[in-house]
Amino acid sequence: MRIVMIGSGYVGLVSGVCFADFGHSVVCVDSDRSKIDALNAGRMPIYEPGLDDLVTKNAKAGRLTFTTDLPSSVADADAVFIAVGTPSRRGDGHADLSHVFAASREIALACKGFTVVVTKSTVPVGTGDEVERIIREANPSADVAVASNPEFLREGAAISDFKRPDRVVIGTIDERARNVMREIYRPLSLNVSPLHFTERRTAELIKYAANAFLAMKITFINEIADLCEKVGANVQEVARGIGSDNRIGSKFLHAGPGYGGSCFPKDTLALVKTAQDYDSPIRLIETTVAVNDVRKRAMARKIIAAMGGDVRGKTVAVLGLTFKPNTDDMREAPSLSIIAALQDAGAIIRAYDPVGAEHAKGLLDQVTFAEDPYEAANEASAIAIITEWDEFRALDFQRLKSVMAEPLLIDLRNIYPQGEIDRHGFAYVGVGRATFATPPSSKA
Ligand code: UDX
Secondary structure, three states: OEEEEEOOOHHHHHHHHHHHHOOOEEEEEOOOHHHHHHHHOOOOOOOOOOHHHHHHHHHHOOOEEEEOOHHHHHHOOOEEEEOOOOOEOOOOOOEOOHHHHHHHHHHHHHOOOOEEEEEOOOOOOOHHHHHHHHHHHHOOOOOEEEEEOOOOOOOOOHHHHHHOOOOEEEEOOOHHHHHHHHHHOHHHOOOOOOEEEEOHHHHHHHHHHHHHHHHHHHHHHHHHHHHHHHHOOEHHHHHHHHHOOOOOOOOOOOOOOOOOOOOHHHHHHHHHHHHHHOOOOOHHHHHHHHHHHHHHHHHHHHHHHHOOOOOOOOEEEEEOOOOOOOOOOOOOOHHHHHHHHHHHOOOEEEEEOOOOHHHHHOOOOOEEEOOOHHHHOOOOOEEEEOOOOHHHOOOOHHHHHHHOOOOEEEEOOOOOOOOOOHHHOOEEEOOOEOOOOOOOOOOO
């Protein structure tokens, strides 16, 4: 199959290179010339494990090319995927679809023969209808079918998620388009096909419903963690206890500082807005958004409380800045709000992140960046682990203790077992793992 991927950002690049690795001929298009030049020179615009090698391998094999020339690529294509950005529109939280619509117009004018136009960007329900209308208006004789094929890739695991998906959702009722999509994803169908064909609007909603559900699941366990601290229970045991019920499932039950990233915050907000527009509000997700928003600053209050209530002039060593490990992505990272709140309370911040420091530098003021956790901990009165990078799982606590003002670890990702680091003379605070209950305040 000849595939064009419009937008060589995170989703477009990963999807494009994986399709090429399936054996298809793929052209990745982007309007940003410097990005295309970098990709042609073998430099990746994003950090994603395994991406580099896969791009090199497929570019060498001649199956993967990069260009800014949309019209000539689209003219030969069997399928054109739209994978451009859909950021939250400033002010109203709706997804900004201007890039999607601009790409649709260009595709309409360039396509020849039957072409499947596929929205891969996360787009609100009904966007496929609008893309189709724009194409028909721009070129009434275009022979196209518009399909929705949302992605469910996790940053840091995107290539394996693409190649071993739980499901691939394809929204179109057009049989010719279904056949093209079947052919494109054929390499996935070894024993059981993961393809889930449905109607276009349903496919668009599946993506939002999936992300909103996961965000709600995380928010649920975070609130249970807060309660655990009050009643003297252990949230990890609660998560194990409920997660082994198949109906609940064990994943996405790790309590922490709140979800961040490029998808959950944006997609939950967009779903809330769509639901309100259709006069069918989804209150569970409205609450999820609100609870997650306040959680980040609450985590700063937790750190301050662990440090005795006053952090003025004290140094906090922050370990991990990105919204999760194995990415350099700082979008909606909890570290941003937590650090700002600590600074508001007068704390001095020394931070370390294995990969995200360069991005973080542009977003954080008055933060000293260290080369490793030990340099960050120098003279610190506390270490706060905000992102669970693997290299924080086996810290040398003797060494840390020797450089710190006070040996205190606040582990917002629960990567250390309760009690494990006490023997090094460290005070330890996790999330949702209180040893003692705080009695309910008596009501007058
Ligand atoms: C997510 C979805 O998983 C993916 O299907 C979708 O296509 C894009 O959004 P991603 O944003 O890469 O992927 O990250 P994910 O691993 O899902 O984590 C999102 C956030 O939730 C992170 O901040 C993470 O730290 C947090 N999280 C996740 C928790 O706090 N607890 C958990 O149990 C799981």
